[in-house]
Amino acid sequence: MSVESFLKSKVSLREKLTNDDNTESLRENALELQTQLNQISKELPPHDLQKYSKELDELVKDINARVPPQVVKLQFKKKPKPRLFQNRSRKVENIQSATQSQMVSDQDFNVEQATTTYENLQRCSIIGTRPIKDSGSLTFKDLESCTINLYEPIFREGSIVVSNCSDCSIYIHTGRETQLRLHDLKGCKLMIRPSQAPQRIVMERCRECIFHEVCEPWITIQEFDNLALTQEGPRNYAFKPLEDWW
Numbered sequence: 001m002s003v004e005s006f007l008k009s010k011v012s013l014r015e016k017l018t019n020d021d022n023t024e025s026l027r028e029n030a031l032e033l034q035t036q037l038n039q040i041s042k043e044l045p046p047h048d049l050q051k052y053s054k055e056l057d058e059l060v061k062d063i064n065a066r067v068p069p070q071v072v073k074l075q076f077k078k079k080p081k082p083r084l085f086q087n088r089s090r091k092v093e094n095i096q097s098a099t100q101s102q103m104v105s106d107q108d109f110n111v112e113q114a115t116t117t118y119e120n121l122q123r124c125s126i127i128g129t130r131p132i133k134d135s136g137s138l139t140f141k142d143l144e145s146c147t148i149n150l151y152e153p154i155f156r157e158g159s160i161v162v163s164n165c166s167d168c169s170i171y172i173h174t175g176r177e178t179q180l181r182l183h184d185l186k187g188c189k190l191m192i193r194p195s196q197a198p199q200r201i202v203m204e205r206c207r208e209c210i211f212h213e214v215c216e217p218w219i220t221i222q223e224f225d226n227l228a229l230t231q232e233g234p235r236n237y238a239f240k241p242l243e244d245w246w
Contacts, residue, residue, distance in 0.1 A: 003043060006036045010055065017062055026063045027115060030056070031135045035157045035177060041200065049222075053181065053202065057161075060137065111138070114155045121146050128154050137161075143168050153178070153195055162188075174199050185209050192219050209237040 013029050020026060034056060041049055103120050111128035114136025118126055121143050128150040136155035140148060143165040150160075150172045157177035162170065166186040174180055176196045182203045191212040192199055197219075203209075204224040211219070216239045223236065 003040050006033070006040055006052075009033050009036060010052070010059075013059060017059070023063060027060075027137075028135075030060050030063055031115075031137060031158055033059075034137065034159045034179065035135065037179070039177075041179070049202075053179075111150070111154055114138075114158070117141070118143070125149070128152065131155065139163070140165065148172065156195075182206055182209075191215055194218050203236065206236045211237060211239050213239040213241050215239075 009029075010033060013026070013033055016026060016029065037049075037052055037056060044052070103122055104124065105122040107121075107124050109118060109121075109124060109126045111126065112132070114133035115138075117139040119139070119141045123145050124143070125147045126140070126149070130152055132154050134156050136158045138154060138159075139161045141161070141163040145167045146165070146169075148162070148168065148170045153173050153175035155178070156175040158175070159179045159181065160172060160174065161181045161183070162185065163181075163183040165184075165188055168185075168188045170188055170190045171193070172180065172190075173193045174195060178195075178199075180192070180199060180201045182190075182201060183205060185203075185206040187208045188206075189210045189212070192201065192215045197217070199219045201219055201221045202224065203221055206223075211221075221237065225236065
């Protein structure tokens, strides 16, 4: 895969957005384009990678605006905030979806679809325990004091985006060709387990984030706040042992 091929595919997808009404087909094309971007990411300067990532985000938003992907929401009785590592045998039940503007609190959600958005949640738990498809796209946004536990890779290739979240505990087992992007996080604690190391992580406008120290050898973090990628620049994250988290 070359940069030129990626750019041609990007132009082609923009044209299809104008002429094609098949939303599912457009989503599949967007996932393929995301995979291409993952493959050429090491060849791109930081500024270009940031630019193309944002352009692809906008394309996906345009596609999802036609028919938003279903959000599966699952409910339990009210419970204390769950910790990062919790019992995998917890059962979940389906309930009706809440509107996007409604803040949902104190519930559990089980990841059942590879392309899903979870948003506007408070003190909730999102659990993924099994692979679902070869490709997908997960988005977590506007979460407060939530726990994300993806014990197993939900898909092999695609993207996981976590944005505008605060005070969340996040455990993500990424697929072999999965791009992980973190935007506007504050005070979050993360444990990243890649299927293939190193896992490249794009961070932007994050503050006071902590990664568990055991994952430091497995991941490469690129902060778009510091496009020069200088070692001397201040970091918005740190690596600490687990016992410092609780």
